[in-house]
Each structure stands twice: as structure tokens, then as C-alpha cells.
Amino acid sequence: MQHPDDAAVFRLPGGDLLVQTVDLIAPIVDGAVDFGMIAAANSLSDVYAMGGRPLTAMNIMCFPESLPLSVLGEILGGAQRTIREAGAVLVGGHTVVDPELKFGLAVSGIVDDGEVLSIDRARVGDILVLTKPIGTGIVNQALRKGLVDDRAAAYQHSLRSMTTLNAAGARAARAAGASAATDVTGFGLLGHAAQFARAAQVTFEIDRAEVPVLDGVPALVAGGVVPKRSRENAESYRTRVAGVAGEQDAVLLFDPQTSGGLLVCIPAERLDVFRQAIGDWPLGVHVVGRVAARADHDVVVRSG
Numbered sequence: 001m002q003h004p005d006d007a008a009v010f011r012l013p014g015g016d017l018l019v020q021t022v023d024l025i026a027p028i029v030d031g032a033v034d035f036g037m038i039a040a041a042n043s044l045s046d047v048y049a050m051g052g053r054p055l056t057a058m059n060i061m062c063f064p065e066s067l068p069l070s071v072l073g074e075i076l077g078g079a080q081r082t083i084r085e086a087g088a089v090l091v092g093g094h095t096v097v098d099p100e101l102k103f104g105l106a107v108s109g110i111v112d113d114g115e116v117l118s119i120d121r122a123r124v125g126d127i128l129v130l131t132k133p134i135g136t137g138i139v140n141q142a143l144r145k146g147l148v149d150d151r152a153a154a155y156q157h158s159l160r161s162m163t164t165l166n167a168a169g170a171r172a173a174r175a176a177g178a179s180a181a182t183d184v185t186g187f188g189l190l191g192h193a194a195q196f197a198r199a200a201q202v203t204f205e206i207d208r209a210e211v212p213v214l215d216g217v218p219a220l221v222a223g224g225v226v227p228k229r230s231r232e233n234a235e236s237y238r239t240r241v242a243g244v245a246g247e248q249d250a251v252l253l254f255d256p257q258t259s260g261g262l263l264v265c266i267p268a269e270r271l272d273v274f275r276q277a278i279g280d281w282p283l284g285v286h287v288v289g290r291v292a293a294r295a296d297h298d299v300v301v302r303s304g
Contacts, residue, residue, distance in 0.1 A: 007046040007109075009116050017111040021046035024060050024104025028140040028258055029159065030150065032071045036078025036103065038162045042185070042259040043105035044086050048170035049183040049262060051117035052109040054086045059093025062102040075103055086165055117173060117181040122200035122265045126179055128289040129274060131169040131281070132161050132261025134189050134252065135217035137227045142220050154216030161214065161283055162259040168278045169262040175277035176270040184260035189288075190253045191233045192263060194240045194298040197291075204299045206253075206289040208245070213252060221251050229256040243301035253301070265291055 007021035023043040027035045040057070047054045059079065063072055072095070083090050088107070139158040142148045148155050166183060173181050180200065184192050189211065197204040233254035234244075244250050261283065266274055268290075275285055289302075 007050050007052075009050065017052070017116060019047050019050050019052040019109040019111060019116070020107070022060070022104065022106040024062070024102050025258065026100060026102050029143065032074035033078035034159060034163070036075035037082045038259055039103045040079040040082035040105055041163055041165055043107055044082070044088070045166045045183045045185075045259055047107055047109035048166040049117065049181055050111070051114070051170055051174055051178070051181065052111045054088040054107050054109040056091045056108045057083050057088050058091055058106045059095075060104050060106060061093065061095040062098035062100060063095055064099055064101055065097055067101065079103070079105065082163070082165065086167060114174070117178055119180050119182050119196045120199040121180040122196060122202050122291050123179045124202055124291050124293050125268070126265040126291040127268045127271065127287050128204060128206070128291065129264045129266060129271070130184070130189070130212065130261050130286045130288045131166065131264070131278070132164070132184070132283045133212035133214045134184065134255055134257060134260065135214035136162055136258050136260065137229060137256040138217050138220050138225050138251070139214060140258070141227045142225045145225070147220065147223070147225065152216065154214060154220065157214045157216070164283060166262050168281055169264065172274045172278035173262065173264045173266065176266045176274035179265045181262050181264040183262050184257050186229065186256045188230065188233045188254035188256055189263070190241050190244070190299055190301070191237050194237050196263065197298040198240070201294050203292045203295040203297060204289055205292050206299060206301045208249065208301050208303045210286055210288045211253065212284055212286045217252070221248050226251050227256060230254045240298040241301065242297040242299070243303065245301070245303050
């Protein structure tokens with residue numbers, strides 16, 4: 001593939017499509033079990049974004065000598081819980097001594113039917129559906145600064161989002177005849193949308209009012225919580241995105257997500273099918289925009 005898609009795809013001799021990806025992150029929460037669950041969900045997400053189903057996973061751990069081994073066990077236990085929930089099998093892993101704790105998975109999956117949901121296939125006229133609210137990067141920054149704790153509603157909502165697998169969204173995308181999908185992670189909603197649109201040579205029109213945000217996040221931004229990566233993303237994509245109304249919107253819309261939702265292109269008339277297929281999804285199904293013919297920018301944000 002010529003574009004920065006979510007995972008590598010290899011066609012096996014029998015014709016099946018093998019999806020492979022690897023990811024690891026540094027801790028963003030205090031609890032070791034929660035960190036393991038989040039890191040696993042984040043790694044598995046790339047397979048879902050391609051329309052695949054995870055089969056196997058291997059742990060990748062960088063572990064400091066200064067930490068007790070019980071922490072390592074808790075992280076792996078949290079990850080194993082999420083891997084099992086995904087219906088995948090943990091088949092091994094590797095640990096190295098490192099001054100900075102990092103953890104993730106190498107994941108192999110398969111596309112059971114049809115083609116992968118690569119980002120270069122978005123169709124003009126499709127609607128853009130987002131399956132999780134944004135704002136996890138802002139909450140994590142507030143946690144590091146001591147502005148929220150693990151009892152705060154913003155933290156609990158963020159934790160639920162980051163530990164929720166994108167499996168249901170991937171199934172719904174398939175059922176609704178999606179043309180393309182990606183997961184929203186480190187480049188923020190607008191950064192990933194810009195990559196997505198350019199790969200398909202279209203323009204994404206995003207309705208600002210329809211973009212879901214985690215509870216409590218706007219107040220954190222108004223109080224000055226700004227992840228460094230938000231500013232970096234906004235600067236990197238400033239010539240490719242039009243219509244962002246002010247710094248606070250830029251912070252939100254470029255907020256780097258961990259284990260973010262799927263951004264899916266589907267025919268407008270298939271929205272009910274998507275909603276039915278995703279089932280009792282706790283994080284909402286949000287129509288955040290549409291795919292338009294190629295214009296001057298990759299993404300145009302509409303505020304009114």
C-alpha cells in the first residue's frame with residue numbers, strides 16, 4: 001500500500017488476507033492492570049480498523065529494573081484479559097530491561113470476507129461515522145498534572161473509552177458496506193482525517209457541533225490543559241485543514257487519542273444498518289461529517 005494505513009496486509013496462498021500490526025505505549029494511567037488493558041486495546045485496534053479479526057498476539061515489554069516484578073504481572077494480566085475479550089490467543093512475547101516502562105502487542109489477524117478497509121477507498125457522498133468521543137489525551141495530561149484523579153468523572157469516562165475494543169465497530173462497518181475506515185489515535189481526529197482524505201483524493205467535511213467529546217474535557221481545555229502533541233499536530237496539519245475556529249477547538253480536534261474510536265465511511269442510507277449491527281454500544285454512534293469531492297484542503301471544519 002502507498003498510504004499510511006493502520007496495518008500491513010498480506011495475501012496468503014489460499015487467498016485469505018493476513019493483517020499484521022505492532023504498537024506499544026508508555027504508561028498514561030496510574031493502575032498497572034488498567035495500563036495493560038489500554039495498551040492491548042490500542043494495539044488490537046489497528047486490526048479492527050482494517051476490517052479484520054484478531055487471531056494471535058505477542059507481548060512486547062520494556063521494563064525498568066527499579067519496578068517490582070508484581071507490576072509486570074499486573075500489566076500482563078490486564079492485557080491478557082483484553083486479548084481474551086477480543087477472542088484472540090496470546091502466543092508469547094519478549095521483555096527487555098529498559099529505563100522507561102513501555103508495553104504493547106504484536107497482533108496478527110485475518111479478514112474473513114471481502115477486502116480490507118484501507119484509507120484510500122473513501123467514496124464521495126459517504127457519511128463519516130465516529131464510534132468514540134475524543135479527549136483522552138487531554139484527560140491523561142490532566143491526570144499527570146494532578147488536576148483530576150481516578151475518581152473523577154472525566155477520568156472514568158476516558159478509561160471506559162480506552163479499554164473498550166473496537167470489535168463491534170469493525171463488525172458494524174462490514175455490515176453497513178463501509179468503503180474505508182481508520183482508528184483515531186496519535187494525530188487526533190483532524191490529523192487522521194487529513195491522512196484519510198488525501199489517500200482517497202477527496203475532502204472530508206467535518207461538522208464541529210457533531211463531534212463527541214468526553215465529559216469534563218471542554219472545562220479542562222478552558223482551564224489550560226493542552227497536550228504538547230495537540231499543538232504539534234495542529235502545526236503539522238495547519239496547511240491541510242481549514243475552518244478550525246480558535247485555539248480551544250484546535251486543542252480538542254487535534255488531541256492525540258489512545259485506543260480511540262473508528263472513523264468509518266458508509267453510505268448515508270446504511271446508517272440504520274450500522275446502528276443495528278453495532279448493538280448496545282456504550283460510547284455512541286456519531287455522524288460527524290461527509291465525504292466531498294476534492295477541494296483545496298484535505299479537511300474542512302464546518303462550525304454552523
